[in-house]
Amino acid sequence: xxxxxxxxxxxxxxxxxxxxxxxxxxxxxxxxxxxxxxxxxxxxxxxxxxxxxxxxxxxxxxxxxxxxxxxxxxxxxxxxxxxxxxxxxxxxxxxxxxxxxxxxxxxxxxxxxxxxxxxxxxxxxxxxxxxxxxxxxxxxxxxxxxxxxxxxxxxxxxxxxxxxxxxxxxxxxxxxxxxxxxxxxxxxxxxxxxxxxxxxxxxxxxxxxxxxxxxxxxxxxxxxxxxxxxxxxxxxxxxxxxxxxxxxxxxxxxxxxxxxxxxxxxxxxxxxxxxxxxxxxxxxxxxxxxxxxxxxxxx
Amino acid sequence: xxxxxxxxxxxxxxxxxxxxxxxxxxxxxxxxxxxxxxxxxxxxxxxxxxxxxxxxxxxxxxxxxxxxxxxxxxxxxxxxxxxxxxxxxxxxxxxxxxxxxxxxxxxxxxxxxxxxxxxxxxxxxxxxxxxxxxxxxxxxxxxxxxxxxxxxxxxxxxxxxxxxxxxxxxxxxxxxxxxxxxxxxxxxxxxxxxxxxxxxxxxxxxxxxxxxxxxxxxxxxxxxxxxxxxxxxxxxxxxxxxxxxxxxxxxxxxxxxxxxxxxxxxxxxxxxxxxxxxxxxxxxxxxxxxxxxxxxxxxxxxxxxxxxxxxxxxxxxxxxxxxxxxxxxxxxxxxxxxxxxxxxxxxxxxxxxxxxxxxxxxxxxxxxxxxxxxxxxxxxxxxxxxxxxxxxxxxxxxxxxxxxxxxxxx
Numbered sequence: 001x002x003x004x005x006x007x008x009x010x011x012x013x014x015x016x017x018x019x020x021x022x023x024x025x026x027x028x029x030x031x032x033x034x035x036x037x038x039x040x041x042x043x044x045x046x047x048x049x050x051x052x053x054x055x056x057x058x059x060x061x062x063x064x065x066x067x068x069x070x071x072x073x074x075x076x077x078x079x080x081x082x083x084x085x086x087x088x089x090x091x092x093x094x095x096x097x098x099x100x101x102x103x104x105x106x107x108x109x110x111x112x113x114x115x116x117x118x119x120x121x122x123x124x125x126x127x128x129x130x131x132x133x134x135x136x137x138x139x140x141x142x143x144x145x146x147x148x149x150x151x152x153x154x155x156x157x158x159x160x161x162x163x164x165x166x167x168x169x170x171x172x173x174x175x176x177x178x179x180x181x182x183x184x185x186x187x188x189x190x191x192x193x194x195x196x197x198x199x200x201x202x203x204x205x206x207x208x209x210x211x212x213x214x215x216x217x218x219x220x221x222x223x224x225x226x227x228x229x230x231x232x233x234x235x236x237x238x239x240x241x242x243x244x245x246x247x248x249x250x251x252x253x254x255x256x257x258x259x260x261x262x263x264x265x266x267x268x269x270x271x272x273x274x275x276x277x278x279x280x281x282x283x284x285x286x287x288x289x290x291x292x293x294x295x296x297x298x299x
Numbered sequence: 300x301x302x303x304x305x306x307x308x309x310x311x312x313x314x315x316x317x318x319x320x321x322x323x324x325x326x327x328x329x330x331x332x333x334x335x336x337x338x339x340x341x342x343x344x345x346x347x348x349x350x351x352x353x354x355x356x357x358x359x360x361x362x363x364x365x366x367x368x369x370x371x372x373x374x375x376x377x378x379x380x381x382x383x384x385x386x387x388x389x390x391x392x393x394x395x396x397x398x399x400x401x402x403x404x405x406x407x408x409x410x411x412x413x414x415x416x417x418x419x420x421x422x423x424x425x426x427x428x429x430x431x432x433x434x435x436x437x438x439x440x441x442x443x444x445x446x447x448x449x450x451x452x453x454x455x456x457x458x459x460x461x462x463x464x465x466x467x468x469x470x471x472x473x474x475x476x477x478x479x480x481x482x483x484x485x486x487x488x489x490x491x492x493x494x495x496x497x498x499x500x501x502x503x504x505x506x507x508x509x510x511x512x513x514x515x516x517x518x519x520x521x522x523x524x525x526x527x528x529x530x531x532x533x534x535x536x537x538x539x540x541x542x543x544x545x546x547x548x549x550x551x552x553x554x555x556x557x558x559x560x561x562x563x564x565x566x567x568x569x570x571x572x573x574x575x576x577x578x579x580x581x582x583x584x585x586x587x588x589x590x591x592x593x594x595x596x597x598x599x600x601x602x603x604x605x606x607x608x609x610x611x612x613x614x615x616x617x618x619x620x621x622x623x624x625x626x627x628x629x630x631x632x633x634x635x636x637x638x639x640x641x642x643x644x645x646x647x648x649x650x651x652x653x654x655x656x657x658x659x660x661x662x663x664x665x666x667x668x669x670x671x672x673x674x675x676x677x678x679x680x681x682x683x684x685x686x687x688x689x690x691x692x693x694x695x696x697x698x699x700x701x702x703x704x705x706x707x708x709x
Contacts, residue, residue: 148478234478235480239685259677263679
């Protein structure tokens with residue numbers, strides 16, 4: 001064995017534990033999952049029958065799933081916009097000369113440290129108990145009923161809570177990126193007479209393009225996979241009517257998959273939904289990253 | 300000195316290893332008696348030296364999910380709970396035969412399959428419309444007359460008109476929200492009223508029809524009217540946002556005359572010290588008279604074929620035959636025991652009422668758990684919520700319910 005081969009072998013051996021773990025918990029379950037989606041597996045015992053594309057056919061005739069799909073798209077779009085706009089604005093705030101900016105930085109980040117379930121329950125209490133009683137005492141009809149149990153406003157509550165939780169995290173990425181911009185560029189622009197918003201628009205935003213790539217990717221996948229806050233805050237409810245059938249107004253895809261698999265005890269169909277979920281999320285992510293990459297510039 | 304510490308530590312380690320081999324793990328679904336059950340488990344450990352661990356999933360978290368997770372965790376539970384035929388079917392490969400066990404001679408409510416006793420009845424439970432006797436007295440309503448739809452319609456209307464005088468916020472404390480996870484009250488328990496009220500126990504006419512995707516038109520029409528009646532006289536906010544706690548609070552604080560829950564709420568109800576007499580009135584949804592509440596063992600303990608079978612069986616025998624077991628079931632957990640050897644009578648009002656109805660032989664069966672998984676709580680529960688939120692009227696409700704039931708057969 002040459003020293004080069006030896007080196008390769010050593011490298012491989014060092015990699016092996018991670019590879020094994022990755023195989024065991026990601027690759028193998030993933031392949032099993034795809035297989036199960038073509039069967040009528042119930043979650044216990046062995047597969048009794050391979051059913052081909054039956055599960056996939058059933059999914060696309062199910063109003064609940066189609067509705068979840070649309071609601072998830074809506075949630076993702078709203079959430080990407082609000083999270084990134086809010087995160088960008090507060091990152092400008094905490095990188096400015098404002099007093100106490102370090103306290104703000106910590107403060108905005110703290111919600112991210114609270115678990116989604118706790119956060120969902122706390123906000124559920126706020127939306128269904130505190131806000132209505134405030135609304136009633138002020139005589140505001142729109143506020144005096146729970147925003148969660150109204151099918152038209154429930155998405156607002158989900159987006160609000162997720163933004164509150166996630167904007168602080170994205171803010172950190174923007175802060176790091178803003179601090180990475182060379183001071184001389186900003187000062188030169190200032191000497192040339194560029195106003196604050198011009199500097200933000202013409203210098204900071206273009207130079208932060210890679211931060212936008214990362215942040216948009218994170219918010220896209222995070223919104224698409226949203227589960228914990230969804231369960232704790234709305235549990236998918238309330239009910240609305242879609243294609244003449246009752247559906248859950250705020251049941252996002254991940255929750256729909258969970259409910260199919262565990263509540264309806266239809267593991268194989270839940271698995272088929274998960275495969276579709278994977279494909280769609282991959283397509284969206286690739287499109288987004290490619291598009292964002294094309295906007296990145298070198299300073 | 301160092302050596303001594305080392306020896307002590309080693310011994311301690313060995314002790315835990317030994318006891319870990321002999322322990323019993325129970326996965327159960329009654330959230331409301333979690334602490335009582337854990338106390339009983341401790342008592343059992345003190346008496347026998349066998350540690351018992353209780354894992355609870357249920358209420359608004361999903362018991363079946365917890366059970367599946369525990370089954371896949373590598374340390375399968377020794378005792379777990381089945382709620383009826385569909386969970387029996389799911390786990391039958393793992394369920395051990397308990398025929399001939401000591402406890403079986405004291406009960407008629409064991410879960411039987413082909414003449415074999417496989418499930419230990421956790422309790423008998425019942426539900427109807429619990430009423431606040433002092434409010435009904437003030438309104439001049441005799442609960443014994445509440446045996447038809449028309450009697451209820453008149454009583455609700457009368458109470459509704461006297462709300463201010465009686466200090467009521469609503470006539471019926473009822474919940475139906477998907478957000479708060481309360482659809483089991485509507486989609487399972489209330490739906491069972493349609494399935495069994497007025498029938499002999501074990502008469503499966505209506506559930507069989509439903510499983511074929513059909514309903515009895517006239518009976519179903521009357522049932523839908525009854526649901527609409529209850530919702531009409533409940534509080535819209537309670538229906539959609541009410542939790543198990545707020546639903547109870549409204550009744551226990553005298554803000555509601557009726558309460559749509561079963562006697563499993565007794566521990567929480569007693570803790571709130573209601574200062575009035577409470578008993579059950581029947582779910583009489585037909586124009587014809589029906590007089591009985593819905594009573595059944597809600598669930599059964601089964602022993603895992605792969606678990607510590609002997610230890611698990613010893614635990615169940617102790618629970619059924621010892622004084623401590625009787626004290627735990629009746630006094631601590633406020634359950635109505637399914638065992639004839641238990642002579643203690645429950646003091647909690649709802650359980651007492653269930654025992655009285657049961658003794659009078661005026662009970663109807665529970666068949667809601669024969670519905671496919673998720674159908675009652677999920678599919679039907681959503682339609683009930685639509686009616687509760689005013690999204691649909693009662694005629695659309697009836698059509699949508701029939702449509703959903705027709706979907707079972709596909």
